[in-house]
Amino acid sequence: MNSVMSKAYGKAAWGLPLQGSDVAVTWDHLYWFLFWLSVFFFILVVGGMIYFAIVYRKKEGRKTKYIVDHHALEAFWTIIPTILLMAIFGWGWSVYKKQIHAPTDAMEIRVIGKQWLWTFQYDDGRTEASKLVVPLGKPIKLIMTSQDVIHSFFIPNFRVKQDVVPGMYTSVWFEPKVAGEHQVFCTEYCGTSHSGMLAKVEVLEPEQYELWKAGKPYQVTGVKTPSSDLLAAAQSSARLANAKLPLPDQGAKLVQAKGCTACHSIDGSAKIGPSYKGIFGHEQELLDGTKVTVDENYIRESIQKPQAKVVKGFNPVMPPYTKDMIGEEDMNAIVAYIKSLN
Amino acid sequence: MAHTAEAHGDNYLNHEKGLWSWMTTVDHKRIGLMYLASVCFFFFLGGIFALIIRLNLMHSGHPVVDANTYNKLMTYHGAIMVFLVIIPAIPASIGNFVLPMMLGAKDVAFPKLNLASYYIYLAGATFACLALFLGGADTGWTFYTPYSIRTGGGVILVIFGAFVAGFSSILTGLNFIVTIQKLRAPGLTWNRLPLLLWALYATSIIQVLATPVLAITLVLLIFEHVFKVGIFDPALGGDPVLFQHFFWFYSHPAVYIMILPAMGVISEIIPVFSRKPIFGYRAIALASFGIALVAFIVWGHHLFVSGQSELANFVFSLLTMFVAIPTGVKVFSWVGTMYKGSIRFNAPMLYALGFIELFTIGGLTGVFLATLAIDVHLTDTYFVIAHFHYVMVGGTIMGFVGGMHYWFPKVTGKLYNETVAMWAFISIIIGFNLTFFPQFIAGTEGMPRRYWSQLPEFDLWNTLSTVGSWFLLLGFLMVAWNMIKSAKSGPAAGDNPWRALTLEWQSKSPPPHDNFGPTTPTVTHWPYEYKGANV
Numbered sequence: 121m122n123s124v125m126s127k128a129y130g131k132a133a134w135g136l137p138l139q140g141s142d143v144a145v146t147w148d149h150l151y152w153f154l155f156w157l158s159v160f161f162f163i164l165v166v167g168g169m170i171y172f173a174i175v176y177r178k179k180e181g182r183k184t185k186y187i188v189d190h191h192a193l194e195a196f197w198t199i200i201p202t203i204l205l206m207a208i209f210g211w212g213w214s215v216y217k218k219q220i221h222a223p224t225d226a227m228e229i230r231v232i233g234k235q236w237l238w239t240f241q242y243d244d245g246r247t248e249a250s251k252l253v254v255p256l257g258k259p260i261k262l263i264m265t266s267q268d269v270i271h272s273f274f275i276p277n278f279r280v281k282q283d284v285v286p287g288m289y290t291s292v293w294f295e296p297k298v299a300g301e302h303q304v305f306c307t308e309y310c311g312t313s314h315s316g317m318l319a320k321v322e323v324l325e326p327e328q329y330e331l332w333k334a335g336k337p338y339q340v341t342g343v344k345t346p347s348s349d350l351l352a353a354a355q356s357s358a359r360l361a362n363a364k365l366p367l368p369d370q371g372a373k374l375v376q377a378k379g380c381t382a383c384h385s386i387d388g389s390a391k392i393g394p395s396y397k398g399i400f401g402h403e404q405e406l407l408d409g410t411k412v413t414v415d416e417n418y419i420r421e422s423i424q425k426p427q428a429k430v431v432k433g434f435n436p437v438m439p440p441y442t443k444d445m446i447g448e449e450d451m452n453a454i455v456a457y458i459k460s461l462n
Numbered sequence: 463m464a465h466t467a468e469a470h471g472d473n474y475l476n477h478e479k480g481l482w483s484w485m486t487t488v489d490h491k492r493i494g495l496m497y498l499a500s501v502c503f504f505f506f507l508g509g510i511f512a513l514i515i516r517l518n519l520m521h522s523g524h525p526v527v528d529a530n531t532y533n534k535l536m537t538y539h540g541a542i543m544v545f546l547v548i549i550p551a552i553p554a555s556i557g558n559f560v561l562p563m564m565l566g567a568k569d570v571a572f573p574k575l576n577l578a579s580y581y582i583y584l585a586g587a588t589f590a591c592l593a594l595f596l597g598g599a600d601t602g603w604t605f606y607t608p609y610s611i612r613t614g615g616g617v618i619l620v621i622f623g624a625f626v627a628g629f630s631s632i633l634t635g636l637n638f639i640v641t642i643q644k645l646r647a648p649g650l651t652w653n654r655l656p657l658l659l660w661a662l663y664a665t666s667i668i669q670v671l672a673t674p675v676l677a678i679t680l681v682l683l684i685f686e687h688v689f690k691v692g693i694f695d696p697a698l699g700g701d702p703v704l705f706q707h708f709f710w711f712y713s714h715p716a717v718y719i720m721i722l723p724a725m726g727v728i729s730e731i732i733p734v735f736s737r738k739p740i741f742g743y744r745a746i747a748l749a750s751f752g753i754a755l756v757a758f759i760v761w762g763h764h765l766f767v768s769g770q771s772e773l774a775n776f777v778f779s780l781l782t783m784f785v786a787i788p789t790g791v792k793v794f795s796w797v798g799t800m801y802k803g804s805i806r807f808n809a810p811m812l813y814a815l816g817f818i819e820l821f822t823i824g825g826l827t828g829v830f831l832a833t834l835a836i837d838v839h840l841t842d843t844y845f846v847i848a849h850f851h852y853v854m855v856g857g858t859i860m861g862f863v864g865g866m867h868y869w870f871p872k873v874t875g876k877l878y879n880e881t882v883a884m885w886a887f888i889s890i891i892i893g894f895n896l897t898f899f900p901q902f903i904a905g906t907e908g909m910p911r912r913y914w915s916q917l918p919e920f921d922l923w924n925t926l927s928t929v930g931s932w933f934l935l936l937g938f939l940m941v942a943w944n945m946i947k948s949a950k951s952g953p954a955a956g957d958n959p960w961r962a963l964t965l966e967w968q969s970k971s972p973p974p975h976d977n978f979g980p981t982t983p984t985v986t987h988w989p990y991e992y993k994g995a996n997v
Contacts, residue, residue, distance in 0.1 A: 135903050147835055151906075154836065158826040165793055165822045169815060172800040176736070177807070184738045185802040186993045194745055197794045198787060205783040205829070212833035213776060219835055220772070269609040270702055272767065272842060276908030279839040283768045285703060286608060287696025290769045303917075307842035307910040309602050311609060312529050315913035345919075 138343065140277035140298045140323075143219050147279040150215050154208065219280060222293030226261035229254070233264065233271035233284040234439045236313035237379045238304065244333075249378055249445050250319045252304070255329040259295040267439060272308035275321060283308055296323040300342025312392065313382035320345065371457025374450050383438065386461060393438060394431050400459045405432045419455050473875070477975040488573035489975060493580050494559030495873070498866075500584065501551050502942070505859075508542035509938065511535045513931055516897070520928040522918045529914040533600035536912060537620075540603030545624050546587050548854055549716060551862045552723035553669075554583070554634055557662050560869060561638060563966035564656050566647025566983040568976045571640040579633040586627030593619035602912060604713075605680075607694035607705040611687055618687055625680040628673045631719070635669030638662055647965065649985035656964050656989045657746055661726025664750040668715045668722075668757060676712035679705070703768050710761035718757040720854055722750055724861025725792055728814050731868055732796050734962045735811035736803030737997045739990040742795040749788035756784050766837045775834055782832040789825055793818060804997065808960070809883035813864025816891050820856025824849060827902065844923075845905025848898045856894060863890075863941060870945065871959045875972040876952030878944050886940035893933025900926040963996060964989045 133152075139145050176182075229252065230241040240248045254260045264273055266286040274281040278294040296302070306317035322340050324332060331338035365373075375381050375396075383392035394404070399414045407430045412418055421428055423446060426438035446454070474491045484492055514535055518526045527535065558576065562569050570576050593599055593616025601610040601617055610617055642663050646655070682693050683705070692698030694705040733740045740746065762770060762778030796818060805811065827849040831837050840846065870878050900923035905911075909920045916924060958967040965985065969978050 135906050137906075137908050147839065150833070151830075151836060154830050154833065158829070161826060162822055165797055166819050169797050169800065169818050172797065172803070173805055173807075173815065176800060176803045176805050178804050182804040184736070184804045184992065184997050186739060187741060187798075187802065188739050189742045189745070190798075193798070194742055194791070194795075198791055201790045202787055205786055208829065208833055209780050209783050212779060212835045215835035216775070216779075216838065219838055269612065270606060274842070274908070274910065276839070279835075281767050281838050281841065285696075285769050287702070288769060303908070305908065305910045309533075309606070309609070309912040311600070311613065312533065314533075315529070315910075315915050318917075 137276035137279075138298065140275075140296055140302055141279075141294050142297065143215075143294065144277065144279045146215050146218060150211055153211070157204070157208075220293075222261040222291070223259045223295075226259035226293055227254070228261050228263055231262045231264040231273065231284065232267055233273070233306070233310075233317075234267040235269065235311055235437070236306070236317040236382045237439070238273070238306075238317065238319040239445070246333075247442065247445055249441075252319060252321045253329070253332050254296060254321060254323055255326055256296055256299045256323050259293060261291055261293040263289050263291050265289050268437075269310050270308045271306045271310050271317065274305045274307040275302055276305070277302040281307060296321065298343055299323050299325055299340075301340060301345050302343075303345040313379075316379065316382050367453050367456040368460035369457075370450075370453035371455070371460075374446075374454055375457060378441070378446065380454075390433070393434055396458045397461045400462050406430060407432055407436075416455050419458055420451060423451070423454070472974060473970065473972040474975045475972055486577075488569070488577050490558050490562050490569050490573065490576060491873075491973065491977075493576050494555050494557070496580055497550060497558060497583070498555035500587070501547055501555055504542050504546040504587065505551075506938075506942075508539050508547060509935070511539035511542070513935060515539060516928040516931040518914070519916060519924045521925060522916050522921055525915055530600060532914040533602075533912075534598040537599050537602050538594065541590060541599075541620060541624065543854075544603055544716075544720075545627050546583075546590070548720045548858050549627075549631060550583060550634075551720075551858060552727060552865065553638070553662055553665055553719075554579075554630075556727065556862070556865045556869060557638065557658075557723060558634075559873060560966055561659065561662060562641060562645065563872075563969060563973065563977055564659055564964050565641065565645050566650060566965045566978065566985065567641065567645035568978070570637050571644055572637050575633055576637055579630045579637070582633070583627055583630035586623045586625070586630065588623070589626060590620050590623030592616070593623070604709060605683065605705075606709075607683070607686075607700070607702045608696065610683065611695045618684055621680050621683055625677055625684075628677050628680075631669045632673045635666035635673075638666040639670065642666075647983050647985055650965075651985075654985055654988040655747075657729035657740060657743065657750075658723070658726035660747040661722045661729070661750045664754040665719050665722045668719050668754050672712045672715040672719075672758070675708065676716075679708040679712065682708075703765070703770065706765055706768055707761070710764045711758075714761040714764065715754075715757040717850075717853070718753055720858045722753060724817070724858040724865075725750070727861040727865040727868070728796060728817050729792075730962075730964065731810045731814045731864055732799050733990045733992060734868075734960050735806045735808060735814070736800050737806075737992050738799055738803040739992055740795070741798035741801070742791070743988070743990065745791050746795050749791045752788035753785065756781065756788070760785060763832060763837070766834060767841055779832060779834040779837075783829075786825065786829055786832070793822060793825070807884075808867075809878070809880060809887060810864045810868035810960075812884065812887045813860050813867065816887065817857060817860040817864065819891075820852050820860060820894065823899075824852030824856055827852065840905060842911055843905035844901040844909045844911055847911050848901035848905060851898045851901075856898075866941075866945065868960070869966075870948070871955030872966060872969075872971050872973070874949045874952070875955055875970075876948050877955045877959065878948040878952060882940055882944040886937045886944060888937075889933050889940065890937030893930050893935075893937055896930030897927050897934055898930070900924070900930075961996070963987075963991055 232239045238250055240252045264284045266284045271284040272281060273284055273292055280292050280294055282290050282292040300323060302321040304319035304321060306314060328338040385391050385395040386397055388395045388397040403411045403413050405411055412429055423441050426440055427436045430436045474489055518532055597615030599615055599617045599620040600613055605621060642659055685691055686693045690698060692700040694700040694702050696702060729740055729746055760778060760782045762774050763782045766775050831840060831849060867878060867883060904920045904923035909916055955971055957971045965983055968983060
């Protein structure tokens with residue numbers, strides 16, 4: 121019903137992200153009101169200050185006026201701001217209610233934040249990492265929790281943000297009116313790769329959404345985030361089955377896309393986890409003192425059940441990646457890539 | 463002995479000699495100077511961290527430090543600037559020097575406690591800095607749980623340092639309250655109390671009431687960290703948002719501990735350099751207490767997207783709006799004071815004008831953040847970074863540096879170089895706006911705070927910001943050079959070069975050890991009596 125993009129949407133006013141939803145349009149009205157009101161008061165105060173500084177600068181023989189106070193003026197500049205501030209509060213509250221109350225027919229998707237990756241679980245059991253696929257024009261409600269520390273889910277184009285807290289569920293909602301990609305940031309500091317904990321909302325036209333649901337290749341049309349190039353790897357490489365790339369190259373893109381390189385270096389330096397470089401075919405000492413040779417099965421197990429065999433010197437902090445998150449083709453590509461780093 | 467020596471220029475600087483005499487002094491003026499030296503040292507240290515942060519963000523894809531180092535730098539920048547610079551800056555250094563003199567007193571009420579406060583501050587600073595060498599801390603200055611419980615390194619030491627430094631703040635506040643209550647010179651009635659003292663009184667009340675809450679919170683955090691008792695960590699059965707409530711119950715009032723004294727300094731400078739009474743004396747004094755009162759009931763505005771209830775958000779947003787009213791009254795009154803004045807543009811006045819410009823931007827953007835819906839988008843972005851730097855640096859540091867220039871002749875007996883001071887100010891004001899204004903735009907466009915690397919779309923604003931930071935560096939170096947050089951070899955200032963009417967200027971410059979010599983000054987008029995020969 122909303123597949124036709126209204127002209128009101130999709131624009132990015134100067135200094136603001138583009139308007140991706142009705143809430144964003146409403147939000148912008150209040151923002152610009154505050155902006156121009158601030159400009160007015162700034163000119164009043166600072167303009168007045170500069171004016172007085174010039175007109176009443178020190179001059180020989182200038183007599184100053186002995187003014188101590190002026191009750192009417194003081195009452196005026198107490199009462200007028202009070203009225204304005206109460207109006208701003210009321211306006212802010214009314215927009216806020218729209219921002220946080222999802223329609224009852226909203227489609228629910230579950231979100232898990234973990235250092236430093238967003239994963240999304242759909243009702244039908246499919247999962248996605250770093251990519252939230254939703255249909256255009258449908259209200260979406262995200263029910264979110266964290267596996268470790270506090271994160272925060274922020275979509276500038278929809279003007280919504282909500283902390284994602286371990287031990288409880290919080291929620292955020294939006295109704296995308298613009299097809300394409302919308303940037304997601306983590307906005308609560310969560311450690312080393314906080315600034316790398318990015319994701320994207322892919323808003324699909326209905327027919328493309330059906331294709332995605334059926335697990336078939338689909339196309340994202342519409343807006344792109346200005347950072348599309350940077351995140352291209354993360355997003356498009358999620359389905360590399362048809363890519364005409366050598367297997368290790370596919371794997372290289374995948375480890376970027378899945379956020380693996382946040383913790384695993386490819387140059388031999390130890391980060392949160394062991395480096396990929398030069399491990400394949402070599403023995404590694406584990407936490408319990410036993411040794412294991414890194415082969416295809418070890419890598420596969422360490423991705424799907426990271427806690428099974430933890431290399432000595434590292435903490436067992438990696439989240440498991442299920443078959444839904446990394447399919448067999450992708451798994452093969454990743455193993456081939458790690459093998460190629462010898 | 464003091465009496466005979468006085469005739470030959472005995473003052474607090476040469477009254478006793480040697481390092482030991484400084485380390486064991488109970489003279490509020492010397493203690494104020496020791497605080498000043500420490501605060502300036504930490505300001506430069508925190509500033510160096512800020513410069514590296516800015517270099518790192520100058521262009522995406524060209525980091526100068528790795529992510530873990532960056533996170534430690536931003537933690538240290540924040541923790542040092544908040545706990546070791548901005549909180550003690552004006553009360554403990556300028557306040558210590560000026561407060562008893564403004565009252566006509568020989569010292570604060572508890573001189574030994576005053577010295578103890580300084581050593582407690584140093585001890586806290588030492589603990590915090592020790593952590594630098596013991597793994598560092600990467601939690602941000604806010605120590606949010608559960609991250610702060612899980613991350614390793616020297617987090618506990620930094621927290622312990624902040625805990626210890628807090629006692630210095632409490633004891634200084636207590637000392638100031640008693641001093642103002644009990645040691646006012648004859649004739650110095652409440653209606654004649656200089657506005658800086660009203661501001662310091664309000665500040666002291668917040669220090670005494672709010673700081674213990676921080677202390678308790680940090681102790682709980684250390685407990686949880688060491689003994690694995692579930693308080694804030696959900697993995698142990700705790701509530702991470704509870705920490706945020708405790709933390710901001712102190713740290714929001716602390717924001718007013720930081721800004722109120724600067725407002726007091728501005729209220730002293732503007733009448734002196736306008737040769738006019740302060741406009742709305744009672745309103746400004748009352749506004750200090752209005753701000754102090756509201757300070758305690760708005761902490762929840764830091765938690766609008768934390769998961770706290772809708773009702774709590776409603777109440778905190780509404781209450782936060784009331785901060786703007788007394789603040790507005792002050793700003794309007796300062797500008798009103800200039801009306802029909804005879805304005806001199808000495809460095810203190812330049813900083814006061816700079817304060818009004820920057821603080822107005824800081825205050826107006828505060829209204830954006832107080833507005834619930836707007837905050838949801840802007841919180842935890844660079845908009846917030848820009849906002850509080852406009853208030854804390856544009857406000858507090860401007861007041862601090864302005865105050866340093868204003869009382870420089872009183873402290874040293876010398877005049878600073880006015881030309882150097884003016885160019886330093888110009889460099890700082892340009893640098894400041896260039897550094898922080900682009901961050902408002904980056905923030906509204908969506909750039910989150912505490913990011914080691916930004917997306918390329920934010921590059922323009924970050925590059926501008928980094929270039930601005932160099933102007934800030936240049937300006938502050940010029941201030942430091944001017945201060946040090948003029949203290950050594952500046953021309954003699956005379957006792958009261960600004961022809962100010964507050965009591966401290968009625969003493970010699972530099973003042974004698976006991977401030978006013980054998981006589982106790984008597985006050986016959988209020989401190990803003992600029993009429994007749996006083997203009």
